[in-house]
Amino acid sequence: MRKFGLIGHPVSHSKSPQIHGAAYQDLGVTAEYVAFDIPEDNLAKAIEIMKVNGFEGLNVTIPHKVKIMEYLDTVGEDATLIGAVNTIVKEGDRLVGRNTDADGYMESLLGALRQSTLANSNVLVIGAGGAARAVVYGLTKHDANITIANRTLHKAEQLAMLFSSANVETVTIAEAEKQLAKFDIVINTSSVGMYPDVTNQPIDVTFLAMEALVSDLIYNPLETQLIKAAKQRGNPVLTGVEMFVNQAALSIFHWTGLTANREKMKAEVLKHL
Ligand code: NAP
Numbered sequence: 001m002r003k004f005g006l007i008g009h010p011v012s013h014s015k016s017p018q019i020h021g022a023a024y025q026d027l028g029v030t031a032e033y034v035a036f037d038i039p040e041d042n043l044a045k046a047i048e049i050m051k052v053n054g055f056e057g058l059n060v061t062i063p064h065k066v067k068i069m070e071y072l073d074t075v076g077e078d079a080t081l082i083g084a085v086n087t088i089v090k091e092g093d094r095l096v097g098r099n100t101d102a103d104g105y106m107e108s109l110l111g112a113l114r115q116s117t118l119a120n121s122n123v124l125v126i127g128a129g130g131a132a133r134a135v136v137y138g139l140t141k142h143d144a145n146i147t148i149a150n151r152t153l154h155k156a157e158q159l160a161m162l163f164s165s166a167n168v169e170t171v172t173i174a175e176a177e178k179q180l181a182k183f184d185i186v187i188n189t190s191s192v193g194m195y196p197d198v199t200n201q202p203i204d205v206t207f208l209a210m211e212a213l214v215s216d217l218i219y220n221p222l223e224t225q226l227i228k229a230a231k232q233r234g235n236p237v238l239t240g241v242e243m244f245v246n247q248a249a250l251s252i253f254h255w256t257g258l259t260a261n262r263e264k265m266k267a268e269v270l271k272h273l
Contacts, residue, residue: 002031003054004255007046007068008061011035013220015269016059019248022268023260027252040067047071047095050088057255058088059248065130072097082134083162087251098254101131102138104247105217109185110142112238113213118144124176124183126202127190128155131217133162135189140166147183149176149203150190173203180207186230188216193224201225210234219244222273241266241273 002024006016012035020033038046043064050058060068065084069075072088075097079085085097110116121144125132128150136159139146146168150156156170171179180186180203192202198221205214205226214230219240227237242262249260 002029002056002256003034004031004057004059005034005036005050005055006059006061007036007038007043007064009037009039009063011037011061014061015244015272016061016248018272019245019265019269020252023249023252023265026261026264027256027258029256029258038064040064043067044071050090051095056090057251059251060086060088062130069097071095078102078137081162082137084130084133086247087254089254098251099134100247100250100254101134101243102141104245104250105135105243106138106142107246107250108238108242109138109187109213109215111242112215112236113185118142118185121145121184122182123147123185123187124149124180126150126173126176126186126188126192128152128159129189129191132159132189135187135217136163136168140168144185147171147176147179149173177204177207180205181209183209183212185213185215188214188218188224188226191218193221193226194218195220199225201229205229205233205235208233208235211236213238216240217243219269220273222270241269245269 024031073094079097079099082099087098089096123144125148148156148170160168160170188202190202192200213236215238216224217240218224245265252260
């Protein structure tokens, strides 16, 4: 029996055990995937338990994605640039930190757009937290022109500074609303609209171009108020489920070298939302 898992606090709401379970079953891999609720002061112990009990990999979720780096032997390039680890891979005796959020998100975005590059695309990113770091990093790898808008502007500015060699600027949310017509893609990485505050919307989409794609990282609810408003106008949309599935599938690839069936994983998570 191969062993994988998740550490976070809390983890009771997580759908990761379900999608990982569906993926291993489909791949014919005999594995268990356990969610561990680990408070921050128990992180070192959690890592010890992983080593001693034969775990080959762990996912890491809120609030440990940054702190966990202190306990790893190496942190890969993506995770270093994003500043967070969401996947630990046991390579021999070494624990290696990786981040599959950026590639997982870009796989979903480029799939929805049916494009392989974002050169010449004007992208508005709303939010400047951990998820925004992964998304902005992914967008810079695909040459997008990026504008970050955040409730707290100085956090957007700090994020932009991390990627100062790329084409990244910052605006207030109010300014972003005024400039909305120029964006080809609008991505909500903020938690505005997430359950239980499902009637909240991070930006007014009245002046959005009709062909612009609206993407929300939130997947609970599956259709946020932002996604509903964009759909009502006829804009193409992308929900957070695809990113959730893809980042998990990429973790499985790191651990097993196998390509998980995204459609089966998505069907499983939709059953539980
Ligand atoms: P985070 O680090 O806590 O960042 C939260 C962001 O939301 C910040 O930019 C914050 O702005 C903004 N925000 C929060 N409440 C707000 C409000 N009332 N009005 C305006 N802005 C507000 O969280 P995170 O880790 O980046 O996660 C953000 C969202 O992405 C969550 O809903 C999470 O579920 C989702 N997510 C989805 C996936 C996926 O696989 N689909 C992966 C990762 C994250 P300030 O800077 O002003 O506080």
